[in-house]
Amino acid sequence: MKNTLSKAAQSFDTLPDSALLTLNDASLICQRSRATLYRDAKNGALNLLKVGSTTRIRAGELRRFIGGVA
Secondary structure, three states: OOOOOOHHHHOHHHOOOOOEEEHHHHHHHHOOOHHHHHHHHHOOOOOOEEEOOEEEEEHHHHHHHHHHHO
């Protein structure tokens, strides 16, 4: 896994809530592993989206999650 944020993730604070982020970006933003994000989704704390064969998360959902965890 790369440890660098994409351009979209670098501007996370200004992204619209509907913007889609990769789980790699989401894990770097909220400092949780991808496995933990999948576990959080399984427990109902986080909503993930399947786009083709990839899993994404909406920026607004990640903001809500971060606010609730902190």
